[in-house]
Structure formats: C-alpha cells, structure tokens
Amino acid sequence: MLRIVDHLVGRGPLRICAHVPRGQGPDDLTGPRVLLTADLLARVVELRGRPVLTGRTGPRVPDTAALGIHPADAEGTPEEIAAALGGPAAVQVSARPYEGGGGLSLRVAEAARGAAKDEGEDALAVRFVLLEQPYHQPVTITAEAVEGAQRLLARWRRAVAGWAEQPSKPLVADLERTAREGLEDSLDTAAVVRLLGELEKDPGTPAGAKFETFARLDRVLGLELTREIGTAPVEGAGA
Known part of the structure; x- marks a missing residue:
C-alpha cells in the first residue's frame, strides 16, 4: 500500500501520471476513477505544501470537470509528458499493472454503473x-x-x-x-x-x-x- 508521507516528500514538484484505459461503454467508470484517484493524490500532496504536476495518457474522458477533476498539465505519451513536465512521473496511476518502469505505481480497481x-x-x-x-x-x-x-x-x-x-x-x-x-x-x-x-x-x-x-x-x-x-x-x- 502506498504511504504518501513516507514516499512522496521532497523538494520541487511531484509529477503524477494517470493512465486512462480504453472504456468499455458508457457504464464503464474505470477511466474516470483512475483520473479521480490521481486528482485525490495531487490534492493530498498539495495540502502538505508540495506543488504537483500531472499528466494523462490514453483516451479523453468526458465530464471530468463536472466530477471535480482538475485538468492535466500535460497529455500524450509518457515520453511527451516527461518532456512537458520537466522530468518523468514519480507516481503512475493506472487500472492495470504499469509496465513502463520508474517511480511508484498505484493500481486502481474497476468501476461501473449498475444502471x-x-x-x-x-x-x-x-x-x-x-x-x-x-x-x-x-x-x-x-x-x-x-x-x-x-x-x-x-x-x-x-x-x-x-x-x-x-x-x-x-x-x-x-x-x-x-x-x-x-x-x-x-x-x-x-x-x-x-x-x-x-x-x-x-x-x-x-x-x-x-x-x-x-x-x-x-x-x-x-x-x-x-x-x-x-x-x-x-x-x-x-x-
């Protein structure tokens, strides 16, 4: 289990990258949940006084603003995001095991609508x-x-x-x-x-x-x- 206070203290901005999976239909909320988890992590770290930069890979997710999710600072491939944010992400947030290497990985479980x-x-x-x-x-x-x-x-x-x-x-x-x-x-x-x-x-x-x-x-x-x-x-x- 990720312990933020142990692993994410430090100087300079913390870089977080959310990897949005391809959706399985309008009732699939896994993509929004990945973005929400990255958003929560960013908010917690910012509350401690450390600035955060966020990136997002994968398809766009509609209605993220309505869900209270802050927009990413950069989008694209991990390499493009690292270039835009001034360095690679220290935390990877995804719905499946992240295989890109580097940093900590936070795996988010599936979410769906029942109606x-x-x-x-x-x-x-x-x-x-x-x-x-x-x-x-x-x-x-x-x-x-x-x-x-x-x-x-x-x-x-x-x-x-x-x-x-x-x-x-x-x-x-x-x-x-x-x-x-x-x-x-x-x-x-x-x-x-x-x-x-x-x-x-x-x-x-x-x-x-x-x-x-x-x-x-x-x-x-x-x-x-x-x-x-x-x-x-x-x-x-x-x-």
Whole structure:
C-alpha cells in the first residue's frame, strides 16, 4: 500500500501520471476513477505544501470537470509528458499493472454503473460514491447510491452555509489530524466521509469549528461543500 508521507516528500514538484484505459461503454467508470484517484493524490500532496504536476495518457474522458477533476498539465505519451513536465512521473496511476518502469505505481480497481445515468444527477454525487470505497476495490455504482449521495451533499452544503454564518472557531484539530493521517497513508477518503458524518451530528462542536473542518477537508474531497455559502442557514445549523 502506498504511504504518501513516507514516499512522496521532497523538494520541487511531484509529477503524477494517470493512465486512462480504453472504456468499455458508457457504464464503464474505470477511466474516470483512475483520473479521480490521481486528482485525490495531487490534492493530498498539495495540502502538505508540495506543488504537483500531472499528466494523462490514453483516451479523453468526458465530464471530468463536472466530477471535480482538475485538468492535466500535460497529455500524450509518457515520453511527451516527461518532456512537458520537466522530468518523468514519480507516481503512475493506472487500472492495470504499469509496465513502463520508474517511480511508484498505484493500481486502481474497476468501476461501473449498475444502471443508466440519470440526466438530472449531480456528477459530484458520483464522485462521492467513489470516495466511499477504497480505490483498490472494485465498485458498482447503483442509482440508489447516487440518489442517497445527492441528498447527503445537499444537506451538507446547506449545513455548511448555515455554519458559515456563525462565529468563527478553530477547526477540530484531532479530527482533521486523523483524517489527514488516513489520506496520507492510503488515500482513505471513506474514513474522511465517516468522520465528517459524525462531526455533522456532534452537538458539542461549535458551528464555526464544523465549518472550518468541513471546508478544510473538502479541499481534498472536492465536493464543493461551501458552494451555498451566502444562502439562508438551515434550521439547526448553529449546533
């Protein structure tokens, strides 16, 4: 298992290359999942203060922006990417064993839809469902899971908007430290989601501290939890 804090510290930018497999149809989400995993890794490293440069090989994947995935800094073959980024990638993210050699390899399991895409779905709900599962375990995304994620995200965004109206407080340091340890050890986004769920319901934590903690960890999760700030706070958001 990749331990980010052990292997990816250093000076200068970290170069990450995502190798997108050829899709097996509209319900195949393995390509987006590879890009999402590379995006998460980049966000975690950047949160530690190290700049990241990203590359992408393979076919283009539609709707990556809607999934909250940052665009690659370079595209093409590994050689073209190395030339564009000023050096070879230190981390290779792919859906099958990487045979190019050099650096660390992160293998991402397959992902697929179990039902046709709903035209009205929030793409970030799909991101959320993927975040709830370890990147190295296969996953089939159901319509029920996406619907549940949409409801949860809507509730969290309303809550964050409400908490933002309350007096500022420091983030919950112990929770944030635990979340970052999991992210840096194995990209354990599922644990971060669970921790935020517990924090949301904790009556002993001030609203301002909840806001700062949700906003901080969303820099990695990329779920746009702060996008409703400025709207009327939800009932009970001052808890």
